[in-house]
Amino acid sequence: MGYAILLLVLIAQCYAAVDQQKVTDALNALVRTDFRLDGYTVINYQNMASRKDFKHDNAKKPLFKHVPESSINRVTFKRLNELLTFYNHPDANEQEVYTEAWEQAISSFLYAVIKTDVMKSAQKFLAGFGESRSLGKQDPKEFLPEYSVSRKI
Template identity: 35%
Template sequence: MMILRNCALILAAVALVYTKPVQNVDLAAVNTFLTNLAATDVRTDSMVTLSYQNMASKKNPDHDNAKDPLFTSVDASVYGSATYIVIADLLPFFQFDCDQPIPTSNNGYLDAVDSFLTNYINSDAVKAAWTFLQAQGVSTNDATAFRTQLKNLWFTPYARNSVLGSNGFKSVFVGEASGTVMNRFANWFGFYIQENSKTFDYHGWFTKLNVSALFQFDCCLAFTDIEK
């Protein structure tokens, strides 16, 4: 699935940058690997229907120029797959506010982390990434050690301010906010879940670019109940 392939891209990039001197990295090999991985991506575009509606108001972003949700429909085969289920199971343990600690001692959270890692490691995308990282000399061929490497990469908490309220998973799949200002949000599935729960209210788009039959856009949204 597309999410796991994105995870593999991040894994490859971060592991190479932070565990090996940049001057020793074979950038051509990195580019080839990422290009090949993207080419084999199993896309979900045809299974998701979006309603972009009107351009958002730049003068008054609080004005809702999109009366309907951004997501018209998402096929059940997408959010019902194991990949998306393990992500959805982790989301309730996080809050947008980076000054709220991650519940690292909560048994439910730890079980959800383990389920995510198991699904992640067993995907073809991450298997390919692991093989590539071994060839680059930045990952071990020991499965237990590799799982620990991934867990540290995604789930070791760090502080944006003074509280250990962020980690890699949260930054990518959940999003981060200060007050009512969203600082980081990089995942369509998280957006879909938040819109369904009425936490996000899509107000329209600012710019749209048609890239390879996909739309990339900056959008305007309002969100409530941020502490939940």
């Protein structure tokens, strides 16, 4: 949600004619529609990650003490988890090889995020100023072309 709020604030600052009450109303709408995990999830930081082997974790206990089942079952979290499986080589010197499955995981995650109530609310606000394309597109790369893997960013 932080990115959506930042985006709204930046757009609002770019247009001096924007009614500040509309910005306030849009931000309040985002807050009302956001599902926040941080208030329900208990994290156990142990500072025990291996500095030599990224696949090895020295922590004796799990990172998460408690995560509500309702959180794990949300589509955005499932898609994020699927996407994270492709990020298992933290070495910046190692060439990443994009596969069709990886690209599909990226698209699935972006599409899930676009379909959230928070993003719909942000899009509605921005569309009122002619600054946002339709969220109804099936392919997230049509809505967010700058994040397309084909651009090799």
